[in-house]
Amino acid sequence: MSSIVLYVFLAMIIGVVFYHFEDKILSFIEKTLNVKIKRGNCKSLDCYTYFGLNILLSLILIIFLFCLYFPVVIDTNNFPVFVGFIFMFLYPLIFMMIRKNTFNENTISYAGLGHSPCNMLEKCTGYCPIWYWLLSLIIGGSATVWGFSMLNFPEIPLYAGLIILFSGLISQTVILFPDIIDKFVSVDMKTIKGLKLMLIITVLLSIILIALRVIIITFLI
Structure with a gap:
């Protein structure tokens, strides 16, 4: 218990330092990568570009994962699950940064809203990285991190963990192609209705992945 408190305290200290130097850090990244992070x-949140939100979340999560390393790897000796957390948290953000031509402000759409956007959900429309990161995170928690965790136990067949792991990664990736899905559905995926549809798809994929995990654990192990 005392070690957990220590890790939380460490995360808070690093977080405060990052918050204090955030502008300088982001300015350095902007100049180095020649990208626009802050408006x-x-x-x-309104102060950041969609690409900037990816950068900001990545930096925050790197701090979180750094502190998570100690209780997960040092205390419990479960390095595979730590790698699973890296993929669960950071993989979607890196993927969206690579697909920056899709996840940008040009996709913002207030079509069908009927009034000026008045909350975060209504303002952050289009292919907003925050929402798609959360959706991918749900799927990652349903399968990806579990697949990595299973690799830590020698009594579990390697193929069982790999099946769940890659099923999770593939499903996480599917969610990050809203522009492709948009071509096959009647709903505009850049609107709130499109985001709700993507949430339904996420829930269905998560249920399938959980069922797959149960089947593998029950019948193949």
Whole structure:
């Protein structure tokens, strides 16, 4: 228990330091990568470009994962599950940064809203990385991290963990192609209705992955 408190305290210290130097860090990244991260000199979500949100979340999660390394790897000796957390949290963000031509402000759409956007859900339309990261995270928690965790136990066949692992990664990736899905459905995926449809797809994929995990554990192990 004392070690957990220590790790939380460490994360808080690093977080405070990052918050204090955030503008300088992001400015350095902007100049180095020649990208636009912030729209203005503020810290609300509206101040960041969609690409900038990916960068910001990645930096925050790197701090989180750094602190998570100690309780997961050092205390419990479960390095595979730590790698699973890396894929679960960071893989979607890196993938969306690679697909920056899709996940950008040009996809913002207020079609069918009927009024000016008045909350975060309505403002962050289009292919907003925040929502798609959360959707991919749900799937990653349903399968990807479990697949990596199973690799840590020698009594579990290697193929069982790999099946769940790759099923999770593939499903996480599917969610990150809303522009492709948009071509096959009647709903505009850049609107709130499209986001709700993607949530339904995410839930269905998660249920399938959980069922797959149960079947493998029950009948193949």
